Amino acid sequence: GFPEVSPFVQCGVQGFTRCRWVWKCAPRRKQLTRCYGLRLARRRIRSVSTSVPRLDGRLYGRTAPNLIVVDRFIGCLGGCEGHPTMTRSQLVAAAALLGLANHAYFRRYEPQTAHYPLAALLLQPIALMLTLPDASLTLPNALIASISFLGTLSASIVAYRLSPFHPLAHVPGPLLAKISKLWGVNAVLSSRRHLILKRLHDEYGDIVRIGPNEVSVIHADGIRAVLGSSGFPKGQYYEPWTDPTLPARNLLTLRGDAHANRRRIWNRAMSTASMKDFEAILANRITQLLGRLDEFAEQEEPFDIAAWFSYLTVDFMGDMAFGGGFELLRDGRDSEGIFSILKVGVKAMSILSQVPWLTPSLALLPGSKNATKKIHAFTLSRAKERVRAGPQGHKDLWYHLMDEDGHEKTKPSMPEVLIDGGLTIVAGSDTSSMALNAFMWCILAHPDIYARAQAEVDAVYPEGEGMLSSDRHAELPFLNACFQEALRLYPPVPSGGGRRVPAGDARLVGDTLIPDGTQVFLPHYVIHRSAANFAPAPDSFDPDRWLRAEHAGHVHNAAAFIPFSYGAANCAAKHLAWRELLMTASAVLRRYDVRFAQGGRLPPGGRG
Numbered sequence: 391g392f393p394e395v396s397p398f399v400q401c402g403v404q405g406f407t408r409c410r411w412v413w414k415c416a417p418r419r420k421q422l423t424r425c426y427g428l429r430l431a432r433r434r435i436r437s438v439s440t441s442v443p444r445l446d447g448r449l450y451g452r453t454a455p456n457l458i459v460v461d462r463f464i465g466c467l468g469g470c471e472g473h474p475t476m477t478r479s480q481l482v483a484a485a486a487l488l489g490l491a492n493h494a495y496f497r498r499y500e501p502q503t504a505h506y507p508l509a510a511l512l513l514q515p516i517a518l519m520l521t522l523p524d525a526s527l528t529l530p531n532a533l534i535a536s537i538s539f540l541g542t543l544s545a546s547i548v549a550y551r552l553s554p555f556h557p558l559a560h561v562p563g564p565l566l567a568k569i570s571k572l573w574g575v576n577a578v579l580s581s582r583r584h585l586i587l588k589r590l591h592d593e594y595g596d597i598v599r600i601g602p603n604e605v606s607v608i609h610a611d612g613i614r615a616v617l618g619s620s621g622f623p624k625g626q627y628y629e630p631w632t633d634p635t636l637p638a639r640n641l642l643t644l645r646g647d648a649h650a651n652r653r654r655i656w657n658r659a660m661s662t663a664s665m666k667d668f669e670a671i672l673a674n675r676i677t678q679l680l681g682r683l684d685e686f687a688e689q690e691e692p693f694d695i696a697a698w699f700s701y702l703t704v705d706f707m708g709d710m711a712f713g714g715g716f717e718l719l720r721d722g723r724d725s726e727g728i729f730s731i732l733k734v735g736v737k738a739m740s741i742l743s744q745v746p747w748l749t750p751s752l753a754l755l756p757g758s759k760n761a762t763k764k765i766h767a768f769t770l771s772r773a774k775e776r777v778r779a780g781p782q783g784h785k786d787l788w789y790h791l792m793d794e795d796g797h798e799k800t801k802p803s804m805p806e807v808l809i810d811g812g813l814t815i816v817a818g819s820d821t822s823s824m825a826l827n828a829f830m831w832c833i834l835a836h837p838d839i840y841a842r843a844q845a846e847v848d849a850v851y852p853e854g855e856g857m858l859s860s861d862r863h864a865e866l867p868f869l870n871a872c873f874q875e876a877l878r879l880y881p882p883v884p885s886g887g888g889r890r891v892p893a894g895d896a897r898l899v900g901d902t903l904i905p906d907g908t909q910v911f912l913p914h915y916v917i918h919r920s921a922a923n924f925a926p927a928p929d930s931f932d933p934d935r936w937l938r939a940e941h942a943g944h945v946h947n948a949a950a951f952i953p954f955s956y957g958a959a960n961c962a963a964k965h966l967a968w969r970e971l972l973m974t975a976s977a978v979l980r981r982y983d984v985r986f987a988q989g990g991r992l993p994p995g996g997r998g
């Protein structure tokens with residue numbers, strides 16, 4: 391049997407030749423103590439007959455009754471006389487090699503989260519030193535190894551991304567965008583991403599590299615190629631746009647069959663038959679809006695119409711998704727704070743969609759779930775109330791998403807309906823209010839166009855009746871054209887969402903090969919303002935371009951008008967949104983003469 395003594399004593403006493411350093415340390419008690427527990431050195435076990443885990447959990451074997459072979463033994467910190475230490479340059483070289491190996495690994499296996507890779511990056515230099523037989527674990531050495539490791543890894547990544555060997559080397563773009571996604575984060579933080587993309591396309595052409603593995607495409611062929619039926623699935627851009635704490639994903643983040651199945655329910659919900667119910671729900675809210683605007687009109691008080699459009703669209707979406715719950719129109723503000731949380735969440739998700747792998751790690755931070763918990767509590771209480779009360783007179787969106795009329799073999803689960811309810815508020819409120827806001831700003835900035843739109847509405851609804859339904863919308867071609875033009879110039883989703891070229895399926899867009907794994911964006915704002923699609927004067931507000939019969943010198947590519955996106959994952963509520971826009975605008979134009987307040991000429995979203 392082995393005596394229960396420390397490995398040093400074992401080595402020292404028994405004269406195990408392989409533990410040379412320990413042997414040398416052994417007579418010096420002080421250094422021996424430093425040695426103990428501070429460093430692992432690696433030795434192979436030769437012809438082990440027995441292995442016994444003991445002594446601090448380490449594994450020892452023996453080859454002969456009196457000879458202990460230490461598999462991994464604790465060696466000395468360094469500084470023992472005669473201890474063969476690694477030179478600094480050897481350490482730097484070893485760490486650099488490790489950095490290159492990491493780059494090769496991460497190129498092959500893209501990280502889905504940040505926490506494990508980050509921990510691995512921090513710990514690897516230390517692990518390296520513990521593993522190398524002759525390296526000493528000291529603070530300066532640890533720093534040198536870490537700097538060499540991370541420096542080589544970063545340099546190797548940057549060199550590769552800029553090299554002619556990168557699959558996107560043939561696509562032009564700004565240097566910083568090619569190197570790092572931080573360029574994209576910065577563009578989102580500035581709230582000017584669409585303007586930056588426009589400038590880049592003006593400079594580089596139809597296809598621009600906007601990330602290490604990302605391109606932005608405004609070539610008209612790209613719309614069908616990327617978003618059409620044989621286009622690309624949604625990219626990693628969408629990953630942060632769902633709630634990871636719920637056991638279901640929302641429609642926006644689903645892909646493939648799961649998306650098609652849920653979308654079938656949404657499409658049924660948005661059928662012409664359901665629209666009448668939705669219009670009735672909206673009509674109640676528009677009436678409430680008019681009541682509030684009357685108060686301002688009576689007092690001839692300036693007010694922020696964009697805020698009131700926002701209250702209208704949030705309240706309407708709340709009615710649709712949960713049978714009510716928001717009362718922003720009544721209160722004139724977001725008194726419960728839920729919508730404000732959602733807005734902050736949307737901004738956070740837009741940023742994270744540039745670095746989706748950070749999302750799961752940030753979710754681990756203390757306090758990060760507070761906002762989510764508040765939203766859950768709100769949606770759950772609303773859902774319970776909706777289940778208890780049933781549909782209030784009209785079949786709302788909940789009715790269809792919950793499949794209350796029993797079309798589906800398997801009913802959607804409560805988490806699925808809850809998470810799609812949350813998506814409805816996020817996807818359907820800001821977008822519609824931005825469209826109303828853009829429209830209002832554009833016609834106010836062009837008083838002649840305002841007068842024509844108002845005259846058309848007055849002619850169709852002379853008594854002001856019937857305007858809270860879509861029955862006569864076909865008789866409002868100019869109002870329609872004004873909205874088309876406002877959505878062309880100020881699309882509410884200006885940069886679009888990313889699609890990803892599937893593995894092993896590189897595709898041609900125009901005459902550029904887009905390699906597999908690339909994320910492709912089609913920025914609506916830039917496509918809509920390209921002279922190749924709308925000319926002359928693509929940046930001017932000209933509703934008549936939608937009504938004009940074709941004539942020489944005019945370009946009007948209606949297929950390049952994609953404010954609701956295109957293809958199987960386009961806006962699920964496009965038809966409802968159009969009704970909402972036309973009903974609200976008709977009601978406001980019929981009832982009021984709206985003017986800019988002094989100093990109130992800021993363009994929609996301050997975008998210019």
Ligand code: HEM
Nearest residue numbers: 641642817818821822825883887954955959961962963967
């Ligand atoms: C003017 C108003 C609107 C505009 C411009 C608009 C625009 C869009 C766009 C561009 C997308 C595609 C996003 C992407 O590909 O990443 C989208 C998706 C979606 N929108 Fe809208 N939207 C509007 C109103 C609404 C409304 C009122 C609702 C809800 C009732 C809604 C619900 C949705 C949903 C559920 C999706 C996801 C569709 C899918 O992934 O299959 N939207 N919308």
